[in-house]
Amino acid sequence: MTPRIIELCKDLFKKWAKLDNSNFSAETISGGITNLLLKVSVKEENGNIVNMTVRLYGPNTEYVINRSRELQAIGCLSAEGFGAKLLGVFGNGMVQSFINARTLNPSDMRKPKLAAEIAKQLRKFHQVEVPGSKEPQLWNDIFKFFHKASTLEFDDSEKQRKYETISFKKVHTEVIELKELTGLLSAPVVFAHNDLLSGNLMLNDDEEKLYFIDFEYGSYNYRGFDIGNHFNEYAGYDCDYSLYPNKDEQYHFYRHYLEPEKPHEVSDKDLEALYMETNTYMLASHLYWALWALIQAKMSPIDFDYLGYFFLRYNEYKRQKEKCFSLAQSYLSGSGTR
Known part of the structure; x- marks a missing residue:
């Protein structure tokens, strides 16, 4: 791939055309389950070394990602100090400035000091204004994913057999029920990251500086969805949901999110409300990524068991549903619909 990357850099950045x-030089930084990231280093004529990140989109990702929305958001977020600077765009990817930091592991995210910093940064992130429609995209995206995911056919007979065990009628009912319940919550709408997993968090240990990266799923969305989705990612790709944060860990996060300067002044009432909001929208995160995984199982060439991932996420949704629905219903009935 390196000769093509060199050709791309010379084409995008004319000052290097004659080098x-x-x-x-190019090396793989990480292979996520959507994109491939490469670190590209260029030695200029004056001996200066420039490092960049080249992100190559996975094939067919336009089915699940709105690229024009992503590019618009990157400009606004970068201006507010989030992520890497956008240096260039090409047909199936982009070039960004290189961030000198390490990618977090799922276990890092639950460390109290880091969890507090993530919460503070997320509050700032949610305050960024991005041009365009402020309509929350969660249910638009879920219904779009559902429509695509429920009409697939696999060439692999074993995949097709597993796929046919899914009752899409039941999945649709679950989506409708959850949409109706969340509609009663009046959750704030913010510009959300929507994919705040450990791989999209970077830390420079020397400077103790935290970076949010990769805004391709970013959109206006419900605050509780962004936080609940982040908590689900404590489980990692292995989906070990025993690692989902307990109530004390969540309250620690909420305090630093709601009042970064005075975390211990957050009222019990506000903690209780955000706990209920987050743990209801957490269910929507499972449905979102479960349906996403089915589309990827058909479209993506990346070696990952997307079909298995659907079942891990959907089964966890079903396991948590009754508890989370009860929490929301009891909160709503006890407080009117405050």
Whole structure:
């Protein structure tokens, strides 16, 4: 792939067009389950070394990602200090400035000091204004995913057999029920990251500086969805949901999210409300990524068991549903619909 990356860099950045190919090097940073990230280093004529990140989109990701929305958001978020600077765009990817930091592991996210910092940064992130429609995209995206996911056919007979065990009528009923319940919550709408997993959080340990990266799923959305989705990611790709944060860990996060400067002044009432909001929208996160995984199972060439991932997420949704519905219903009945 390196010769093509060199050609791309020379094409995008004319100042390097005449450099010898030996002045360029490329290495894989990480292979997520949507994109491939490469670190590209360029030795300029004056001996200066420039490092960049080249992100190559996975094939067919336009089915699940709105690229024009992403590019618009990157400009606004970058201006507010989030993520890497956008240096160039090409047909199936983008070039960004290189962030000198390590990617977090799922276990890092639950460390109290880091959890507090993530919460503070997320509050700031949610305050960024991005041009365009402020309509929350959660249910638009879920119904779009559902329509695509429920009409697939697999060439692999074993995949097709597993796929046919899914009752899409039941999945649709679950989506409708949850949409109706969340509609009663009046959750604030913010510009949300929507994919705040450990791989999209980076930390420079020396400077103790935290970075949010990768805004391709970003959109206006419900605050509780963004936080609940983040908590689900404590489980990692292995989906070990025993790692989902307990109530004390969640309250620690909420305090630093709601009042970054005075976390211990947050009222019990506000903690209780955000706990209920987050743990209801957490269910929507499972449905979102479960349906996303079915589309990826058909479209993506990345070696990942997307079909298995659907069942891990959907089964966890079913396991948590009764408890979370009861929490929301009891809160709503006890407080009117405050």
